[in-house]
Amino acid sequence: TIWVPLRTQTHFQKQGLRGPAYRPVVGTSAEIRRMFAEALSKPFPFHHNIVQRVAPFYHQWSVMYGKNFVYWFGLKPRVAISDPDMIKEILFNSGGSFRKIPFTPLTKYLLGDWGLVGLEGDKWAFHRRIVNQAFNMERVKSWVPEIVESTMKMLEKWEDVRGGREEFELDVHKELHLLLGDVISRTAFGSCFEEGKHVFDLQEQQMHLFTKAARSIYIPGFRFLPTKSNRERWRLDKESSESIRTLIAKNGKNKGDSRNLLSLLMTPYKNPDGEDEKLGIQEVIDECKTFYFAGKETTANLLTWVLLLLAQHPEWQSKAREEVFRVFGDNQLPVAENLNDLKNITMIVNETLRLYPPATMITRQATKKVKLGSLEIPADAQLYLMLIAIHHDTEIWGEDAHEFNPSRFLESRRHSASFIPFGLGPRICAGQTSAVVEAKLALALIIQRYSFRMSPTYVHGPMLFLTLQPQYGAQIIFTKIAN
Numbered sequence: 001t002i003w004v005p006l007r008t009q010t011h012f013q014k015q016g017l018r019g020p021a022y023r024p025v026v027g028t029s030a031e032i033r034r035m036f037a038e039a040l041s042k043p044f045p046f047h048h049n050i051v052q053r054v055a056p057f058y059h060q061w062s063v064m065y066g067k068n069f070v071y072w073f074g075l076k077p078r079v080a081i082s083d084p085d086m087i088k089e090i091l092f093n094s095g096g097s098f099r100k101i102p103f104t105p106l107t108k109y110l111l112g113d114w115g116l117v118g119l120e121g122d123k124w125a126f127h128r129r130i131v132n133q134a135f136n137m138e139r140v141k142s143w144v145p146e147i148v149e150s151t152m153k154m155l156e157k158w159e160d161v162r163g164g165r166e167e168f169e170l171d172v173h174k175e176l177h178l179l180l181g182d183v184i185s186r187t188a189f190g191s192c193f194e195e196g197k198h199v200f201d202l203q204e205q206q207m208h209l210f211t212k213a214a215r216s217i218y219i220p221g222f223r224f225l226p227t228k229s230n231r232e233r234w235r236l237d238k239e240s241s242e243s244i245r246t247l248i249a250k251n252g253k254n255k256g257d258s259r260n261l262l263s264l265l266m267t268p269y270k271n272p273d274g275e276d277e278k279l280g281i282q283e284v285i286d287e288c289k290t291f292y293f294a295g296k297e298t299t300a301n302l303l304t305w306v307l308l309l310l311a312q313h314p315e316w317q318s319k320a321r322e323e324v325f326r327v328f329g330d331n332q333l334p335v336a337e338n339l340n341d342l343k344n345i346t347m348i349v350n351e352t353l354r355l356y357p358p359a360t361m362i363t364r365q366a367t368k369k370v371k372l373g374s375l376e377i378p379a380d381a382q383l384y385l386m387l388i389a390i391h392h393d394t395e396i397w398g399e400d401a402h403e404f405n406p407s408r409f410l411e412s413r414r415h416s417a418s419f420i421p422f423g424l425g426p427r428i429c430a431g432q433t434s435a436v437v438e439a440k441l442a443l444a445l446i447i448q449r450y451s452f453r454m455s456p457t458y459v460h461g462p463m464l465f466l467t468l469q470p471q472y473g474a475q476i477i478f479t480k481i482a483n
């Protein structure tokens with residue numbers, strides 16, 4: 001089988017697509033692992049030119065081989081792409097030429113076989129219709145009081161930590177994960193963090209096993225072996241499914257509550273042919289796993305980076321605070337109606353999503369031989385769409401591409417695929433509206449009450465662990481604002 005990769009390598013070379021040489025069996029995986037380990041072994045100076053730490057293989061190979069190049073995952077070619085036109089073509093393709101990379105029997109446990117993220121074709125369209133109805137703007141607005149209540153609960157705890165002192169220090173990364181866990185528990189289940197905590201704990205362990213499996217080449221049949229990791233995967237999966245099943249039994253009865261995600265997932269809907277359609281119990285469980293993971297990790301990390309960047313940029317912190325005072329007053333609680341007036345906060349959130357996108361890459365697989373621009377992609381080739389590289393591209397964003405400058409969002413963008421933190425096309429993030437509303441509300445409430453700066457104990461270390469997060473925590477010093 002060594003001939004197939006070598007033939008594919010020559011095929012790509014003829015088309016001008018180069019890359020590191022194929023190595024039998026392992027491909028370039030060992031090299032990639034080495035680069036990641038080296039990048040993570042040391043702290044990083046505090047600047048935002050982070051591609052070298054977060055995607056070191058891309059940083060090194062794009063310098064040598066260009067913005068698009070080919071590398072190897074076992075026998076499979078992976079094409080790294082950071083050309084906005086090509087990315088647009090892939091993500092909007094409606095001819096079925098590209099699909100999500102299927103979960104392997106070892107990676108499927110984090111989000112489940114029947115959750116939106118892994119589905120394809122009619123099944124996907126069916127789930128997506130239901131999930132879209134659940135996440136429409138009106139619904140997200142109806143969650144504002146819950147989000148505000150969760151955030152206020154967190155801020156009361158912060159006041160206890162402050163204990164009357166003028167300043168206090170917190171690792172906001174931890175705090176914001178607890179906050180977003182509480183928010184998703186309330187909006188999805190009408191429950192609270194404590195009730196969902198067990199599922200989050202199990203998911204965190206599953207994340208480690210997922211990463212381990214995703215980095216290694218899958219050997220057919222391996223899933224049946226009762227290795228330590230496999231036994232752990234099965235146990236965690238069984239336990240989290242059971243916990244979610246219990247939550248469903250307890251909270252799914254609120255069928256009348258049209259604000260509760262779970263009851264929306266369990267309600268029958270009319271499909272385009274006018275027939276009733278409804279998700280089965282395993283499908284509901286897997287969608288809940290998706291919401292628990294996607295709803296907490298990404299948004300908590302986004303807010304963490306927002307606070308770190310504002311801690312470093314007092315001028316933008318003041319602008320954001322003045323805006324909150326103008327729109328909501330200095331101690332009123334935010335309401336849904338005025339969220340659109342938070343122009344500076346919107347630009348700050350966007351600039352954070354550009355520099356520190358929680359999802360750094362989007363992946364697809366060619367289902368057949370397909371033409372992409374001038375490139376011919378063989379069937380089964382995997383495509384790694386490097387959204388973090390596009391977000392940091394000086395040719396797209398100018399010489400100051402690695403600087404924090406929210407004002408750049410005052411101008412309209414020239415290319416729709418130059419800023420894609422939530423993806424693009426039919427599979428764009430289903431929870432985008434809720435993520436942005438949550439981030440704006442939490443930031444507004446924090447900034448109304450505290451000014452803040454980076455703690456001298458903070459060590460910069462952007463790291464990819466499924467999503468982009470600070471390796472050594474996010475220590476910030478808060479000062480209470482007298483109002």
Ligand code: HEM
Pocket residue numbers: 116117118128290291294295296298299302357358359362363420421422423424426427428429430431432434435
């Ligand atoms: C800042 C926060 C978030 C970011 C940056 C983000 C990013 C993304 C991206 C890039 C995709 C597209 C993946 C692809 O095309 O392969 C995606 C899909 C998805 N996201 Fe998010 N997400 C966020 C928050 C959320 C939240 C809060 C939820 C739900 C509670 C959510 C649920 C989903 C789901 C279900 C999909 C799959 C959609 C489909 O395949 O049809 N996300 N997200």
